[in-house]
Structure formats: C-alpha cells, structure tokens
Amino acid sequence: MAAMSAGIAGAALAAGAFSRSQPVKRQGKAKAVQLEAVRESVVNNTATALETECINSIRFLAVDAINKSNSGHPGAPMGQAPIGYLLFAEEMNYNPEDSKWVNRDRFVLSSGHGCMLQYSLLHLAGYKSVSIDDIKQFRQWGSKTPGHPENFETDGIEVTTGPLGMGISNAVGLAAAEAHLAAVYNKPGMPLIDHYCYTIAGDGCMQEGITHESASLAGHLGLGKLIAFYDDNGITIDGHTDLSFTEDVGMRFEAYGWQVLTVLDGNSDVAGLRDAIKQAKACTDKPTLIKVKTIIGFGSPNKADTHDIHGAALGKDEADATRGQLGWKYGEFEVPQQAYDVFRGHAAKGASKQAEWEKMWAEYQQKEPELAAQFKRACMDRKLPDGWADSLPKLTPEDKGKATRLHSHDCINALASALPEFMGGSADLAPSNMTLMKCTGNFLKGSYAERNFRFGIREFGMAAMCNAMSLDKTGIIPYCATFTIFSDYMRSAIRMAALSQAGTIFVTTHDSIAVGEDGPTHQPIETIPSLRMIPDLTVMRPADGNETAGAYKYAVLRSKNESRPTFMAFTRQALPNLTNSTVENTMKGAYAVIECADPELILVATGSEVHVCVNALKEGLAGKKVRVVSMPSWEVFREQPASYKSGLLPKSVPTLSVEAAVTWGWDEWAHGHVGMNVFGASAPGQTCLDNFGFTAANVASCAQRLLAGERGVLSDGSQAKH
C-alpha cells in the first residue's frame, strides 16, 4: 500500500499546493514526484506472486500474438495488464456463458489499438469466442481477433473502438443507459439494473475533442457508475507527450465535476489500483477518473517507455529479454494453469451472480408484473409491442402542409408514448430540431428515469453516446439530433454506427439551401449524398407527413430488430402533403406520387423537391405523359424486387433527378440531373431555392432539354453565382 498512500498523498499535496498563479510549476513538481514514485514502487511491488503471474499471462499473450502476426500494439497491453487483471479477475461481474446478461458490468477499451489486452482477458476468463488458436490468428483474415475490438466479430466485446476518444464516449452512453434503466426498473430490494461501466483510455483519447464533449456531459449528469482509467504512460506515436500534451488532465476532469484519483505506479501496485477502484465505487454521485501512471511496454528491457513499443512487435529477441526481466519461465502462448484458475474462478462467481439475479428476476416478475412485462419485452426480448406504430400520424393532401421537422416532432411524440425505450435529444437545438418529447422530462442528475437528453452543443460526443445506448443491448432505441450540416461534426460516429451495427436514429433538420439566411456555412450541399456512401447506413429524406411517419417506422424497426442506424433529413420550411404518399410506399424507398401508365418522361426527387416536380407538370410540361417519383431512400429502394424497380424507373424512359444537393450518384437512377454543385448563399430560403434553380419552371425546362436528348447535369446552381 506504500505506493498508493504516496499516490493519495501526492494527489492531496497537489490539491493543497494548487495555485491559480503557477499551474505549470505545480505540474512540473507533480511529474517529478510521479517518476520517483514509479522507480521506487517497482521495488515496492504490492502484487502477490500469483497476481504477478496472472498479470504476466496477459502481457505475454499480447507479446506472443503480436510477434506471431508481426503487427499490433504491445505497449499498451503490457502497461495496462494490472488494470485488466483487477477488472476481469476481481472486480467485474460477467458470465462468459451468457455474455449478454443484462446486468453484466460493461468494459470498453477506448485505446482500442491495445486490443490484445482485451482478447487476452476474454480468453483467460473463458469466453469461447477467443480460444488460444484465435489468439494465434491475431489480425489475420477471418479471425475473431481483428486489429481493433469489433463487437460484431467477437462475442464479449461491447462496442467497436479504435478511432480515439470514441470508446470513452461510448462508455458515457453505457453508463447513461444503466442510470436510466436503474431509475425506471429498480425496486426496493430488487436492483434489476445495478452495474458499473469501466473504460481504459490513453493519451490519445484525452487529446481528442470528442472526449471533452462526453466527459463534460458525464460530469454534468453525475454518472457515478462510470469508472475511467487514464493510462498515463506519457508516450504517443510522435514520442513523449511533452511534445504536444502538457495540460493537467486531472484538473480538467475536476472542472467537469469528476472525482479524480491518482495511482503513481500502475505497473506493479495492484493494491493501490484496488484501493482506487474501491474509492471510485464509494463516490456514487460523480464519475471517477483514475489517473494511472504506467510505463508503456513495461517489462521490455530495451523498448519500455519508448514509442518503438507503441505500435510494433517486440521481435523474438526482445520478447526473450522481456521474459528474462519479468522472470517469465513459460513458452510462447503458454499460460500457467493457476492463472487460468484465477480468472475462471472469478468468471464462475459471475455466473453465480447471474443465477442470483435470475432468482431476483423471478421474484420481480411476481411482485411487479407490469414493469416486469415491460422489462422482458423491451430490454430482454428486445421486441416492439403490438400496435406500436398505430399512433404515427396519417395525413391527406387536404391537410395543411408543414415542415417535415414538425411532422418529425409529431412522430417523436407518438413514439415516445408508445415506446418507453425510445429516448434521446438534440445537441442544444431542441426548439429548432423539434425533438422534445412532451410525455417525459429531462434526463438529468436526479431524474434519470426521464428520457429527454440535453446533450449540449456536443454533436460528436452525443452520437457516440447514442451508439452505445443501442449497443448496451437492453433494447433502448436512441435518437440524436442536430442540423443536417453539423452531421459533419459527428461523421465518424455515424460511420461507426453503420460499421458496429448500432441502432441509432440520427434526426437532422434544416436539410438544404432552404435553410436560408444562415448562409453557406449552414446550408448542406454535399452532406446527404456523402452519407449515402457509408455502407450499411440508411438515409431517409421524406417529402411530407406520411413519408416522415414511414421513415420513423422504418428507422424504429431497423433499430430495434436489426440494430442498424438510420439517418434522417428534415426540412426547415413547410411542404404540401402529397397524393399517394403512405407509410407503406415510403417503406419501399420510392414510389409514384403522380402515376402514369406509359410515361415518356419521369421526374424523380427527394424531400422538398418532390412537390416542385409535381408543380412542374403544370408549368411547361402540359400534355406530356409524365410520372413523378418520390424517392425518400435510395438504400431501401435498392432492396426492392427487380420487377418493382424496373417498373417504377424503366431505364428506357428519359428520367430527370431533382435534389437540392450535389448530383453525384444520381446516374444510378436518372439520365439528367437538377442539383446543387456549388455552395449556397445567405438569403431567405425561398430566394435561395429560386435563384439556384429549384423552381417548377427550371425543372420543366430541364425536362424539355432531357426530352430533346441532353444528358447529365442540366442545372447545378452555378447560374446564380455572380
């Protein structure tokens, strides 16, 4: 305990010595103290022989796997092994036989490049998903041990990490899900949901902006079940962090409202780490950051504490030398039985914890039949209730038109009442995005049972949190909102939702130059088409009220049943309700709003441009046999039967696409294009639409040119540029 007391003392000292006038000096001191402490504590190792053997089992599985693949990041697993040991051999409740047990503790390796730590732990703990042969296949084609943790490849991995800062932000989302479910379902003596969320983050995570966003919100929300380890090894790819990163991370997290603890020797001071976790659990109203000073590549005589060991195999000689330094007498991929026994003994305890939980669950079903039924349906079976979609709005062309963001608001409120697992919010644009649920309050410290999230102006953190709320696998249907243009701020999280199969519903509004006065910084042009490029993401751009309802029905089914994301784009401006627009038609991806048995011309459009095409028929296309197609979703239409697709859009009929966005990709559906291949301008929205060519008259004249044989981009907005 010596080193730990030193650690606590050090922290206290720091607090005492804290002075607004000389933070740099203070920090300098603290660093000196730390390095001393590290050297000292290597001598004052608090780990028992068995603990050390378990910890070294982790280290050498990583060393050997990375040597065999000759690719990977050994430094982090070697430094973080003691943390991993404590979590998987002492602290965490989990059951390898049922990796999706709803009340398991969650673990996220935010520094995902160190994934051999996680694979070693899953293997030692007895997850069938990671056999010793899987570890020997590290980073090989088709293996269960890819180069970063992938929840869709490896059972036991909660979320996919690698893009730095994403994991710790996911962890905030998992902790928020825990807080919500506990507040809704727990009853006296029956804590159905009562678990921790642990994460390990590195210097990279701490430098990334997304971490600022999610950590600031976690502090604001007071998520006491969130415990984050900061692996403070002082090394990044460029070299020592002194080159670029000298801020006081602990002080920053205190500013966020976190409890911050320090362990000065994470390499050997197991007792110190254990004590820090104890203190973290004792603090129930704040998340805890445990700053752990480690040596990257601990145990490697020639490469430890250098960036050479960050991202390259040690090689055989250095592996041997490391075995020598750490007194490791076992061969490659050899794990001493007593180490297996320790991890699997703890895993067995997890299994009995689950057995106890099942007993409680049986009792709960007796005493709380209604809530139990809801919990079973929503969280365990993860099924939608009968008739959940019945309350979605239905409109007729006679109904007064309004902005699709307002229809979206109606849908959100219909779903909020029908689905207790539907929750989310906006990045401080609730009154613009129209995302507030009227039937519930704000999810805040003290009101975790409520479902309106107030994410603040934190798009990227928001999206990563929502991805995790879906990947929590407790049936939550998360949505998050911002302006369409600012999906750029969270693009990497949208991609991760698609890749890692998270059922996030991305609600965006102000979806074109019709944003108007805010100008080109706020007017999406390429945004929506560029998102259609992301594999496994569905993009929906509805044209009216019924299409909006259809988009939500699709998005909820896709989120709940398939755990897949949907991106939606809604208008700021009012739109008329179309003929033939129905939920059923919307869920085909495309359909005719103006039918025509034997068309000589087809106009195909999305969202706010569909009614412009309808109007074009009256202006200059009179007497022509024209079909007008609304195509709310390319991805959904692609999945339709070939006969339906070729029937609706026969290649032989001249087809003009109309969308207030770049024309890219429309060649898949049309021969000529009216689009927007230049940046917009600041002016009233209708003025922008008129000047950039989204008028019935311009669509009609471009259609005439198409009929006269012209092909390709017939109007791209450049005519409005002076």
Added chain:
Amino acid sequence: MAAMSAGIAGAALAAGAFSRSQPVKRQGKAKAVQLEAVRESVVNNTATALETECINSIRFLAVDAINKSNSGHPGAPMGQAPIGYLLFAEEMNYNPEDSKWVNRDRFVLSSGHGCMLQYSLLHLAGYKSVSIDDIKQFRQWGSKTPGHPENFETDGIEVTTGPLGMGISNAVGLAAAEAHLAAVYNKPGMPLIDHYCYTIAGDGCMQEGITHESASLAGHLGLGKLIAFYDDNGITIDGHTDLSFTEDVGMRFEAYGWQVLTVLDGNSDVAGLRDAIKQAKACTDKPTLIKVKTIIGFGSPNKADTHDIHGAALGKDEADATRGQLGWKYGEFEVPQQAYDVFRGHAAKGASKQAEWEKMWAEYQQKEPELAAQFKRACMDRKLPDGWADSLPKLTPEDKGKATRLHSHDCINALASALPEFMGGSADLAPSNMTLMKCTGNFLKGSYAERNFRFGIREFGMAAMCNAMSLDKTGIIPYCATFTIFSDYMRSAIRMAALSQAGTIFVTTHDSIAVGEDGPTHQPIETIPSLRMIPDLTVMRPADGNETAGAYKYAVLRSKNESRPTFMAFTRQALPNLTNSTVENTMKGAYAVIECADPELILVATGSEVHVCVNALKEGLAGKKVRVVSMPSWEVFREQPASYKSGLLPKSVPTLSVEAAVTWGWDEWAHGHVGMNVFGASAPGQTCLDNFGFTAANVASCAQRLLAGERGVLSDGSQAKH
C-alpha cells in the same frame, strides 16, 4: 473600477475557496456572487456617457438590421457590444484603408451567429465594405452582410465562422502564425510582426470538442498574444446552460495552461474590461481567457436573459422598449456623429501606426536586406520564388518503387528547403504520415522560428488552425496530416477550407483497405469519394513518385497563388513507378500511362490501383487494344480542354474504372466499375486487396464482362464477405 475589483476579488475568492472535494458547491457559490455583482454593477456603471453612446450604437445597429431582415441573432451583439467597443475603438491596431496590413491586430468572432456585432464595428470603424446600406441589406441575396461572417464576401473579416468552435480554433492558428513570423523576422528595434489576436467565443464554442483541442495546444505552446473573451451569458438555444453545461470553464482553461481572468459585469463595466485586457497583454507567456459575465440581449426589458432573444428579431415594440430602457434617442439605423468620430478617430490612429510601420519596414530593408527580400516575397507579395519546384523528386520506372507516403516525405523535405513559408505537421502520426521536415525543428514554446508542428491527437483543431494560418494572408503555406480515415474527424474544417478559400494542404496516408491489419475502423472506403463532393476542394490520389511530386506542385501553387485547399491521399504500401508519369501529366488530372492509338477498351484508375490495371493487360487481356489511364485528380481533369478530355476518355470506348473505394461518381468517367462498396477487414494489406478483388486477374475478367456488354458495378468487394 468597483465592479472590476469585485471581479478580481471574486476570482481570487474562487481561487482561495478552491477545493478538490466540493467543486459543485464552490461553483454554486461563485454563481450567486456573480449575479449579485451583475445587478450591482448595472448601477455602478463604469462607462462614460460617450462610451455608452458608442456601445449602444453597436447594439442598435444590430437590433435594427435584424428587425429589418426579420432574421438573425440580436442577443449576442447586445451583450458583447462593450467588448467590441473596446477592441475597435481603443485596443486594436487596424487600418480600414488597408485591411490586409500585415501587422494588423486580428479579430475573430467565434460566435459567428452574432455577426451583426462585427458588421456594426466594421461600419463604425469606416470599412468601405460595410456601408449603412449594406447593413440594411443584412442577410439578403448578394449583400456584403451575410448571416455569418464570411471573409470571402466582406473585406475586414479575417476568417469565416459559424460552425461553433471553429473561430476560436482559427484564432489559435492566427496566433501561431504571429509567433512564428515574429520569431523569424523581428530584429532588435524592428518588430515587423508584433500584434495580438482577439476572439470572442460563446457557450457553444466552449462545449464543442474542437475548442478543447485547439485551446489545449495553445496553452501548451504558450501563445501569449492570444486573448479570448468567453461571453458567459448562461443562455443557449435549449435555455439556461444549467440544463447541459455546468463545468468550470475557467478551471479547465487553467488546466490547459492559460491565464484566466473574470469580469463580472460585461454589460456596463468598461473599465473592468479594459483592465482585464491590460492584464492579458501583461501576461506574455500564456494565452488569456477573459471570462465575461454578460446578459444576452442586454437592454431588452422583456427578452434579455432569455433564449427568445438568441436567434430571433426583437420586433418593433421590443426595439422601442429597449430604446426606452437604454435611453437611446436615435431612430432606426441612426448613428450619432460623436460615435462615428470615436471609432474613426481610433481607426485613424491605426492608419498612422501603419505609417510608422512602413517607416520601420523601409529601415528594415536597409539593415536586413536578405530577410527583407524574403519577407517581401513570401509574406507581403505572397509570391513563390523562382525555381521553387525544381528540387521536387523525379523518378523513372527503373527506380525502386516505394509507398507514396514516402515519396510525399521526399516532397515535403524538398519544399521545406525551398520555401521558408512552408510549415505544418501531423496529428501525432509524424512517423506514419512521414511529415517531419529535416531542415527545421519543432514549433514549440521557445522555438517559434521552427516549422514542424506537433499538433497532438487533435485532427479537427489542427485543420482549423492550418486554415487560419493561410487566411492570415502572410503567405504561409500550411499543411496538416493524419490517416485518410480520420479526415472524418476534421471534415467540417476541410469543408470550411474549401468554402472560405484557405490554402491548407491536407496530407493523409493509409488511403485504402491496404492499411491492412488495423481493420475496417481504419480502412477508408467512402472517405475519398465523399471528399470529392465538396465544392472547390481538389482531391489528389497519386499513383507513384512523379505523381506525388505533381500533386505537391499543384497543391503549393493552389495554396500560395489562389488560397485554395488540396486534399491528398497516399498509400501505406509500396507502388512501382509508372511509365509516362510526370509532374506535367499529373497536373492535367489524368493521362495515359499505357497509350493505345485506337483502343477498344480503357482502364481508368487512381493511386494504388493504376499498376494493377497495367498488370491486368498481361493477365487475360493479351491481344486487346487497351489504354490505361491514371487519374490522380477528378477536379483537375474536369478543368482540362474538352478536346483533351474526350480524346483521353472517348465516351464511345468501353471504359472500366478501378478504385479501392465506393464506386459512386465513376459514372462520370466510366461504364463499368471495380470498387469497394462494403467495409474492409482486419488482415495483411495484400490479403485485403486480393480478397476484395483488386487483382490483375479480377480486373481483367471484369474488363471482359464489360466488353461482353455488362455495365455498372462489376465488382464491389462483397464477394469477400462470408
């Protein structure tokens, strides 16, 4: 000074009361204190009558312009008016007659939605770009007063803001440029570059992750000439910041190494603000954050301190009521002459400051002829030196092939020696991106004359800083680097470079699934095509050494001469050097690497897929008349004469595109496509290329299918998915 002393006292108190155990309580206290102080100081107004008239001139120009356009954000200008007054009427050195004077003080309105503050100030100061009629045209089509500040529309605006957090990050870049130029060019008694960079940021900027990245780096670099005002008005669109944002911002910035000052009444305490600026300037080794407590919409009896005034016009009645409350006796758009006199009097001082500077510059040219010549060429005339490109590498097919990221390293070092204004670096991937310049050291506190930036793992902040280093208009050619996939983290800044005409060179490496073992989280698929969609951005994906040199020649010309951005994507893996590849051919965007007078088939590819097409000729296409075209840049090729384009890629000849990315957009150039429309996988890079279909054999067989009449996507990578 009463309120300010209270402010200082308050800050001191806060520092004294600081305790690691109870930040929440401490913060609660501080808030109470602040509101009291605000109430008090409204009484103890330290502004003189004339100052108040100048300040209210700003407020009412904003109120009236926004009422007239019935669109905009009056709240921020009304609260920030005293800060604006002090900067433009007392503190800043600028000359409306020469807005690009190289040593002017820089001002960035990071809370860009409050742009009427900046337009009012530019008008009052006498910039011809903003007449009273321009103000009356606020947010109208073709006006010089768009909905957010746009440097490309309005003379006197340094950078384009609106996307939150971007502006303060730009300011860090401007301050870095100042520090560098001062270190390189200033001589005893001749401070050629010696100016401040001021910025005003709001709650949104403080919540965005990008601000964490750039502020942390600014503190690390100790940029003492950077002075940021935090308009702490406690209101965002969702309502009071208590809903989502309760962190201690001042404490966070102290953790970054900033000096943090507090002014408790920013509405009326002009003396307090003046004193804070004085203290900021006195602190030369740290940036300063001045936390200014303001009331949003100050002066509006019914809407002040509510979110109603954030983003909507006051309306005539409330404007009248505000005139009453602030005792404003002037009509709409009426500015008292004495207010004009104050601002223009100060602007005249700026003009004489420039005159003094011109004298010094004349002396400098005498005493430092060599440096002066360089300064004139690089910074003032912003011209490239003769022969600057001669040292770019030239290679032949006989030269051993290597990764284009290594060719990129050679180019960077050639340019580093030829161009003292060439500077930049990587987001902690220097050894992977290969971006270190050998002829110069690290740009760090104490070594600002050096040119290697160590941005840390901060992609978004890095990109915004580099945009600003170009928009500083002192001739700097900035480059920044990360993995291609992580351009998603900075996508909004890449878009802003294109929109605001910043000459940033985006260097990205590991540009395809050939990244290999790191897996799909690190393998770009849609990234490069999605960037080609951004208007006015040039994307370059070179295929070998000469194309890499050509890409750099193009990018440097475009940056220096046109102030436009280029995005480059380089390989991790080695590539052979091609026949016909030259700098000149590369600068045509596309050319034939294998010529064929009368082709029956054309293969067109980019980057690492070009040599695969060349090999395909030997495998299965023997005897066919085939042209192989390398297309390093779509945008550049589009600019070529129609005859060259139709000659190289005649529409009549069956053409197959091959690129390890989504096939979107290739219809513009080809009839059939080999691409990657699914996510990649973790395995050695060559294995990924082979399994996903980027082999000579697969290209040849797809070409045969094209010749047999098939069209569209012929290979999309899905064959490799199990």
